[in-house]
Amino acid sequence: MGSEIKNVGVIGAGQMGCGIAQVSAASGYRVQLYDLSPERIEAALATVNGNLARQVASGKMTEDERKAALALISGSADVNDLASADLVIEAATEDESVKRKIYASICPVLKPEAILATNTSSLSITRLASATDRPERFMGIHFMNPVPVMKLVELVRGIATDEKTFTSAKDFVTKLDKTITVAEDFPAFIVNRILLPMINEAIYTLYEGVGSVDAIDTAMKLGANHPMGPLQLADFIGLDTCLSIMQVLHDGLADSKYRPCPLLVKYVEAGWLGRKSGRGFYDYRGPVPVPTR
Ligand SMILES: CC(=O)CC(=O)SCCNC(=O)CCNC(=O)[C@H](O)C(C)(C)COP(=O)(O)OP(=O)(O)OC[C@H]1O[C@@H](n2cnc3c(N)ncnc32)[C@H](O)[C@@H]1OP(=O)(O)O
Numbered sequence: 001m002g003s004e005i006k007n008v009g010v011i012g013a014g015q016m017g018c019g020i021a022q023v024s025a026a027s028g029y030r031v032q033l034y035d036l037s038p039e040r041i042e043a044a045l046a047t048v049n050g051n052l053a054r055q056v057a058s059g060k061m062t063e064d065e066r067k068a069a070l071a072l073i074s075g076s077a078d079v080n081d082l083a084s085a086d087l088v089i090e091a092a093t094e095d096e097s098v099k100r101k102i103y104a105s106i107c108p109v110l111k112p113e114a115i116l117a118t119n120t121s122s123l124s125i126t127r128l129a130s131a132t133d134r135p136e137r138f139m140g141i142h143f144m145n146p147v148p149v150m151k152l153v154e155l156v157r158g159i160a161t162d163e164k165t166f167t168s169a170k171d172f173v174t175k176l177d178k179t180i181t182v183a184e185d186f187p188a189f190i191v192n193r194i195l196l197p198m199i200n201e202a203i204y205t206l207y208e209g210v211g212s213v214d215a216i217d218t219a220m221k222l223g224a225n226h227p228m229g230p231l232q233l234a235d236f237i238g239l240d241t242c243l244s245i246m247q248v249l250h251d252g253l254a255d256s257k258y259r260p261c262p263l264l265v266k267y268v269e270a271g272w273l274g275r276k277s278g279r280g281f282y283d284y285r286g287p288v289p290v291p292t293r
């Protein structure tokens, strides 16, 4: 038997935090969305509102359900507002030092029995757990992007995660109407171990001049039936996140086949992070995305 979850805290009001807050509230959980910046929280709540309105328009939700879901989400830039959470899902930037600082600031505030989960794409759950006061109640709950649409959630135990925590996380994810897959605590787990080297290879294909952005994305959309081309998908995930995942694979598995493409490094150094910064392999600042190479 897992512990009962009613109140969910979400840390980081970026694209993933927004989606996790949305699907949790739509399934009846009370959600506290925490971020450092009140502006970021305001923008996130507007995004959730827009997404729910789209679901009403497409007949997937009634207007009353939309209102009920919205009423369950509050935003806060005060860490003390996480005190009533039964489950906290950290979805902040993919950077171990950022996540460690967050755990140091929230652990003293959380209920002793609260479960702390991370949405990390790649980092060691066991190592992150060791930066908390509750390794037995810590694990990976890895949602896919866009959260409201993607059916899969990877569950990852650290070495110390106890069964009650795992069962509670499994029950919670099942109530969100998502499908679970269990991955062991290896760099980037299952989905990203396979997906990110493919995206990195697409960037090498561009870097070496095998094809243009348009040629590569068209090839994989029409030639392999992928819903998005790999460069479009990289921009969608965020190039900073893609680079962090490749670095974790490269460092963690010590194999040169995971070397991040220098062009990916360059784009991140330029601040061209994809859709979220307005420019990546495509430029999103005009009416339609325009390839940047
Ligand atoms: C990095 C990691 O750690 C792990 C990861 O997440 S890796 C990334 C995994 N994700 C993918 O691979 C996504 C690949 N892309 C796709 O599956 C599709 O392109 C897509 C689902 C994103 C969009 O599909 P599409 O058919 O082109 O778009 P569209 O018809 O506009 O949208 C389909 C539905 O998704 C919804 N949707 C699309 N983008 C959305 C978003 N960003 N947020 C919320 N909902 C979204 C739309 O509202 C629409 O819903 P309705 O049917 O209710 O109208």
Ligand SMILES: NC(=O)C1=CN([C@@H]2O[C@H](COP(=O)(O)OP(=O)(O)OC[C@H]3O[C@@H](n4cnc5c(N)ncnc54)[C@H](OP(=O)(O)O)[C@@H]3O)[C@@H](O)[C@H]2O)C=CC1
Residues within 6 Å of the ligand: 011, 012, 013, 014, 015, 016, 017, 034, 035, 036, 037, 040, 090, 091, 092, 093, 094, 095, 098, 101, 102, 119, 120, 121, 122, 142, 143, 144, 145, 236, 237, 238, 241, 276
């Ligand atoms: N993008 C994707 O496709 C997926 C990402 N993930 C993982 O989810 C997590 C979030 O990714 P994503 O949503 O894309 O990233 P975003 O960059 O969209 O959002 C990250 C959010 O975290 C905030 N943040 C940074 N530091 C702190 C802090 N100390 N306290 C509170 N909030 C903070 C950022 O604020 P600010 O911008 O002000 O720094 C930003 O709002 C990462 O671990 C990522 O690997 C998992 C699955 C898919």
